[in-house]
Amino acid sequence: MNQSTGRGPSKGQGKKKEKEKQLCPVNKKCGGCQLLHMDYKKQLEWKKEQISKLLKPYGKLEGITGMENPEHYRHKVHAVFGRDARGNTISGIYREGTHVIVPVDTCLLENEKADAIIKTIRGLLKSFKIKIYDEDTGYGLLRHVLVRVGYETGQIMVVLVLRSPILPSKNNFVKALRKEHPEITTVIINVNDRRTSAVLGVKEQVVYGPGYIEDKLCGMTFKISPRSFYQVNPPQAEKLYKKAVEYAGLSGKEVVLDAYCGTGTIGMIAAAKAREVIGVELNKDAVKDAVAGAKKNQIANIRFYQADAGEFMADMAQAGRKVDVVFMDPPRQGSSSEFLDAVLKLKPEKVVYISCNPETLARDMEYLCGNGYRMERGRGVDMFPLTIHVEVACCLQRVNKANP
Numbered sequence: 001m002n003q004s005t006g007r008g009p010s011k012g013q014g015k016k017k018e019k020e021k022q023l024c025p026v027n028k029k030c031g032g033c034q035l036l037h038m039d040y041k042k043q044l045e046w047k048k049e050q051i052s053k054l055l056k057p058y059g060k061l062e063g064i065t066g067m068e069n070p071e072h073y074r075h076k077v078h079a080v081f082g083r084d085a086r087g088n089t090i091s092g093i094y095r096e097g098t099h100v101i102v103p104v105d106t107c108l109l110e111n112e113k114a115d116a117i118i119k120t121i122r123g124l125l126k127s128f129k130i131k132i133y134d135e136d137t138g139y140g141l142l143r144h145v146l147v148r149v150g151y152e153t154g155q156i157m158v159v160l161v162l163r164s165p166i167l168p169s170k171n172n173f174v175k176a177l178r179k180e181h182p183e184i185t186t187v188i189i190n191v192n193d194r195r196t197s198a199v200l201g202v203k204e205q206v207v208y209g210p211g212y213i214e215d216k217l218c219g220m221t222f223k224i225s226p227r228s229f230y231q232v233n234p235p236q237a238e239k240l241y242k243k244a245v246e247y248a249g250l251s252g253k254e255v256v257l258d259a260y261c262g263t264g265t266i267g268m269i270a271a272a273k274a275r276e277v278i279g280v281e282l283n284k285d286a287v288k289d290a291v292a293g294a295k296k297n298q299i300a301n302i303r304f305y306q307a308d309a310g311e312f313m314a315d316m317a318q319a320g321r322k323v324d325v326v327f328m329d330p331p332r333q334g335s336s337s338e339f340l341d342a343v344l345k346l347k348p349e350k351v352v353y354i355s356c357n358p359e360t361l362a363r364d365m366e367y368l369c370g371n372g373y374r375m376e377r378g379r380g381v382d383m384f385p386l387t388i389h390v391e392v393a394c395c396l397q398r399v400n401k402a403n404p
Contacts, residue, residue, distance in 0.1 A: 031096030059375030070385030247395035264290030310339035334360025
């Protein structure tokens with residue numbers, strides 16, 4: 001039996017670290033794959049246990065849905081560009097909690113084709129005299145590269161994030177890039193001239209292709225623009241959304257509100273089983289994509305609105321409008337108290353809460369379950385293998401008819 005002597009890792013620990021290094025040489029520097037040391041079955045057990053503990057006061061978790069192939073699942077890949085101490089051009093990701101770039105050529109989480117494209121771009125920079133942006137001085141041109149890959153369609157978008165809109169010999173650059181990767185369907189210049197940690201700026205210029213890609217999910221086609229939200233792991237997203245719609249228990253008579261709707265994915269999937277669907281989203285680019293998606297998929301019973309979802313629901317409640325089901329898929333920080341208050345004012349019979357952060361989910365569940373709702377069902381979906389992150393879908397039923 002191996003035991004640590006206090007003078008360093010045991011033989012077993014050494015083997016484990018060596019295995020991790022073989023799987024990913026920058027694992028300890030990057031910090032992205034926190035569960036690389038666990039086999040996948042153990043990862044799922046650990047995640048299920050964490051979610052179950054958080055949700056125990058409100059209900060029982062039904063289980064967790066894993067992936068068949070839990071590697072290279074991220075179909076949206078972001079690389080930051082910079083220089084190392086010797087002045088060499090590097091690309092990769094920021095070390096967790098810092099702005100120190102960890103050079104990465106291939107990543108266990110990222111789509112392999114996207115990684116290869118980023119590596120090619122790095123190799124083209126010198127011959128096209130494209131200078132790397134320097135965060136400290138504010139000089140230079142190329143800041144980031146974003147690649148989005150359609151899981152079902154294979155369409156590929158490349159977004160070059162520049163400090164200014166002028167890319168030297170841009171047509172020849174695109175030609176050289178597509179010579180190596182002819183499967184690229186669109187190339188976009190995004191201009192970010194602010195000293196900010198935000199990746200994308202507001203101005204965009206399409207230099208090749210239509211300026212967007214499409215992908216298929218749950219039998220429907222979705223338009224994806226550079227700044228619109230679309231789940232990075234489409235096969236798991238499909239399982240998650242199907243579970244969420246199942247939890248809603250739609251019969252064809254319901255009015256459904258899809259809050260934080262993004263490109264309208266959940267709402268469009270639910271539309272076939274609902275009387276009417278209302279999608280609300282603050283991001284105007286996502287709303288445009290949602291409207292285009294509904295038209296493309298010939299969905300006539302859905303409408304999208306660009307608005308704050310909480311304010312929109314409060315206005316609906318004040319106008320006396322009724323909603324049977326609310327789908328909510330908030331960001332990692334969870335919902336605001338104003339949003340949750342608006343849900344309580346609207347009084348839907350069911351709330352289907354999709355969360356990418358079980359801790360804020362538990363916080364919001366405490367509020368909803370203390371004000372006339374109870375948790376009926378819940379399930380984890382492993383959208384982010386090898387990491388500590390996990391998605392959860394929960395169904396809450398309204399039980400207090402006197403709910404203020």
